[in-house]
Amino acid sequence: MEHHHSLTLAEIGAELIRKPIKHLHLYVYPPDGRVRISAPLRMPLHIIHTFALSKLNWIRERQRRMQEQARETRRESLEHESHDVWGKRLLLSIIETRSAPSVAVTPSALELRLRPGSSAEKRAQILKAWMQEQVRMALPALLSKWEPVIGVQVKRIAVRRMKTRWGSCSPSAGRICLNSDLAHKPPICLEYVLVHELAHFLEPSHNARFQNLMDRFLPNWRQIRHDLNRLPPQSTANSVRETPQIG
Numbered sequence: 436m437e438h439h440h441s442l443t444l445a446e447i448g449a450e451l452i453r454k455p456i457k458h459l460h461l462y463v464y465p466p467d468g469r470v471r472i473s474a475p476l477r478m479p480l481h482i483i484h485t486f487a488l489s490k491l492n493w494i495r496e497r498q499r500r501m502q503e504q505a506r507e508t509r510r511e512s513l514e515h516e517s518h519d520v521w522g523k524r525l526l527l528s529i530i531e532t533r534s535a536p537s538v539a540v541t542p543s544a545l546e547l548r549l550r551p552g553s554s555a556e557k558r559a560q561i562l563k564a565w566m567q568e569q570v571r572m573a574l575p576a577l578l579s580k581w582e583p584v585i586g587v588q589v590k591r592i593a594v595r596r597m598k599t600r601w602g603s604c605s606p607s608a609g610r611i612c613l614n615s616d617l618a619h620k621p622p623i624c625l626e627y628v629l630v631h632e633l634a635h636f637l638e639p640s641h642n643a644r645f646q647n648l649m650d651r652f653l654p655n656w657r658q659i660r661h662d663l664n665r666l667p668p669q670s671t672a673n674s675v676r677e678t679p680q681i682g
Contacts, residue, residue: 442472444487447494451483459486461494464598468498518545518562521569522621529558538565563596567615570594570625574613577629585652587636601663604632606639620663627659 440451449470460473474483516527525545536549538561549561571594582588590609597603597614601624604611611632617625630653638645649656 438476442484442487444470444484444491444494447491447498449487453478459483461487461490463494463497463501465501468494468501470494519619520545521618522624536561538562563615566618567594567596569618570613570615573622573625574629577626581626581630581633581652585630585633585637587633589633602628602632604635606636609636623659624663627653627656627663630656 438453440453442449442451447470449472452471452473453476454473456473456475458475459478462471462473463469464471472483472487517524518527519525520540525540526543528541528544528546530546530548531551532548533550534548536547536553536557538548539546547558547561549558574592574594578589578592588609589611592610593612594615595612596616597612601614601617602612611629613625613628613632617628631649634645634648634652637648653659
């Protein structure tokens with residue numbers, strides 16, 4: 436169970452989340468330097484506040500760097516913008532058209548067709564929706580492969596952008612949620628996260644039984660997890676902690 440609160444550190448606002456953990460954790464997220472503190476459920480507020488204030492200069496420095504990088508990104512020419520699609524870096528090619536917006540992959544480019552005068556926000560919105568659709572399109576074959584192997588059945592599966600997790604699940608309800616940014620990663624990463632969440636239908640924790648299940652289903656899962664967690668997707672590449680993560 437998590438409890439969400441707000442916390443003010445000098446002029447900086449922070450989100451405080453209390454949950455069943457043992458230690459304090461401090462995160463600063465791009466693009467605007469949002470601050471989040473995770474704290475044990477029973478830890479006194481004054482201890483949390485003192486800890487956060489001791490990190491105030493560190494927080495400001497991270498926020499300053501993110502703001503500078505955001506300004507640099509806005510100055511970059513579109514001719515040099517690139518995106519990772521299923522683990523392959525592709526140069527973005529903008530093609531103006533009077534027809535409906537669309538995205539296509541060529542051997543070396545990610546072609547985005549959109550109407551003249553479309554804003555950067557519109558471009559990002561189209562690409563985000565396309566990435567979500569890539570993950571959705573890959574799921575039926577993966578579910579057909581793994582549901583009978585693991586012996587479980589998914590009742591509902593959602594795909595959306597998540598800042599701190601590659602995947603999540605509710606075994607009792609038969610629900611799974613997957614991070615749309617998995618479309619940036621090699622396909623085996625999506626398969627691993629799906630198997631990970633399906634295995635939680637049999638064992639909700641990350642204990643020895645869960646690890647034994649993963650060893651049986653996907654023997655090289657530890658190496659895939661390492662590769663997946665080593666670098667965050669490009670949308671969160673400047674977070675202080677490499678997120679999203681999966682255990």
